[in-house]
Amino acid sequence: MGILEKYFKLSEKKTSVKQEFLAGVITFLTMSYILVVNPNVLSDTGMDKEALFTTTALATIVATLFMGIYAKLPIAQAPGMGLNSFFAYSVVLTMGYSWQFALTAVFIEGIIFLLLTFFNVRELIVRNIPKVLKEAIPVGIGFFITLIGFKNAGFITSDANTLVRIGDFSSHNVWIALVGLIITGILLIRNINGAILIGILGATSIGLILGDISLPSQIISTPPSIAPIFGQAIQPMLSSEGWNQILSIDMLIVVFTFLFVNLFDTIGTLIGVVSKTGIADEDGNFPEMKKALFTDAFGTTIGSILGTSSVTSYVESASGVASGGRTGLTAVSVALMFGLALFLSPIFLMIPAAATAPALIIVGLFMISSIVKINFNDLSDAIPAFLTIVFMPFTYSIAEGIVFGVLSFTIYKFFTHKKSEITPTTYVLTFLFILKLILDVLKI
Template sequence: MFDKIFKLKQNDTTVRREIVAGIITFLTMSYILAVNPGILAEAGMDRAALFTATCLASILGTLFMAFIPNLPIAQAPGMGLNSFFAFSVVLGLGYSWQMALTAVFIEGIIFIALTFFNVREMIVNSIPKSIKDAIPVGIGLFIALIGMKNAGIIVSNPNTMVSLGDMANPHIWVALLGLIVTGVLLYKEVPGSILIGIVVSTIFAAILGLVQMPQGGLISTPPDISPIFLKFEWSHIFTLDMLIVVFTFLFVNLFDTIGTLLGVASKAGILDENGTFPQIKKALFADALGTTFGAVLGTSTVTSYVESASGVASGGRTGLTSVSTAAMFAIALFLAPLFLMIPASATAPALILVGLFMITSVVNINFGDFSESIPAFLTIVMMPFAFSIAQGIVFGMLSFVLLKFLSGKFQQISVTMWIIFALFVTKLVLEAMHVL
């Protein structure tokens, strides 16, 4: 049955491998169950209800990705977008969280329309191959930085921006132990190496007293979602502020999703020679549905998660991996204390090593042609430096158009690229004028 639905043999994988990969993906992204409610609660939303909404939105979005395009990519409320929701729209502009949820819902509807008319697919297919090869590399460095930040290995510094963390921090040693254990297991080709590494790290963290054991039992009833369910506000729908908010949500989600899909799909080996894959329209449709239903449930924009690369690195190749991840989110609804006790330092080695796995496509970049290598380089470095997948793509594509145009290689710039270039420049100008 699984083979018929998910084409396991065709993708050279097994049920066991897919399930383990899904569990690993869940463990590397399960932090969202604690972080998303905390961020959105700052906007005045009910924190307990947000936990349930985050779980349900992640389940639905991930199942959409499993059964529509059959991809091992999980979805959940996106980091960055939830901060924009709470701190910019609500606390910054002074609008209600109901208005912000309405903007997210409108964004989802627009994405469904853009996907139906192939606009999003056209944008994906128009991205130059050099940038497509650079995207997984940039994402690899980006998620490795996230892993190191979660473990405290890399910390902020007012003088040097970033620096090495305090080596007396026990979380660093939890991550380093997990890194070594997982590395040895990977070298020996032990199945489920990353998952074993997470378990070993968690046990070590417990020995050091870094893990808070669940109090009051492992099983709890999911909190009531009614305080945030279907809470839309339509009074500001035709205002300029609503337009700006929706546009910003659209922009960040579009290119975060494109970057994640291309990066993870590249690692899964399902891209063709032009850097595209047949399921892209279905994947974008699943993403749009996730955002729309997430808003109905009461959470910020749902998007594809780059942490899915950890499951792909463990052998996940089909939608069965996503089903496994969704099942873990469903269990988490009732076992939140157990899953939330895994410290971020225990999942950090998975993110760091996935960063290693994803940089391999750098060898495909033509470094001899500066009109190709400079945009690729900017795509790579801006993702970790700006802490944004979307901004990496923006700088890469802007520089590609400018360099090709000024080098006289007009024929290599598609009409779609010119349109994207104009939109990017417009957005940068509006940001410079503090309109966005």
């Protein structure tokens, strides 16, 4: 206890070991749904679902421990929602690349993020990306994730004439998801910790009652092997064909999208959560900002090697902070909880996609909140923001939303005498995105 007191300065932060531990448990309860959702999402690419469970837990443990011990902040990290959807449904299932290619992109993103953090380039990037696009991108991702949740739930289905239509409500999957959505919504409204996880478990119970799933023969088990996906991020680097893909425009777009979303998602989460601890200034800056960003980059790099999509700071950490978490000991506690969960894989792996669909829908709701910050009275802002948002769900691609958002922003500002709002970084991105479109048209 004396070592913990001295290292984390518990008395100075007006907290205790017990308070930090309980805060960590609460944070774990609010974000442990990722152990179910991440394997379900990424396994759609052909990745081994059981290996993904272990990798998700390990990446969370490593990154969160590093955040707690190195940055000493009460913030947990895990594979990010939105980023995993982009990985699976855009890069692999839409663009047609292998999941190994996508892991390589995550690995490259992590390395770039490390370099940007080391050389203090973060501030430069933040200043030069149009603010309206920063607000629009989370909204588009929110709708994109909601669409995936609706599809997994069976709320919607494809139609040859109208593209989509209402799903078959005689299907058990629909009712499993509906029950989960109702339970989750009620618990969230009542501010119950662990609402999303409880909703998933409630939906799974309906699946058990309906006979769609069955209880595993054992509850406690050795964690599944990660051998099927471990180290695959560096495999494309070992062949000339792999390097052709790595040096392609598509890889540049994919890496940029991972980097862009992860960077601003992390910054937003860090500023929002840390501000509740009382150590941030009026601009949202705090002493350990660089260490926190470095931790995020480290987590993404290690996560890609283990075999998962980008790791990011979790806004659910705010629940632990609200419960009294003030130091990195809270994060250490979260990591310990995920360590215990590693041995409960039979329970987590039996949960069907329909039961996790409500989690996707609710996370989509949380992500669209920044839409209120967009100035729709200025059409030179509103149109690019709108295109950014709608291109993501309607093209089933987060990357396309960013591409057409940046292109439209530059075009409308340039031809409406607002060139001063276009930064050099935006011009560079516009050039690269136009080049990509030309190569797509020419089938190169």
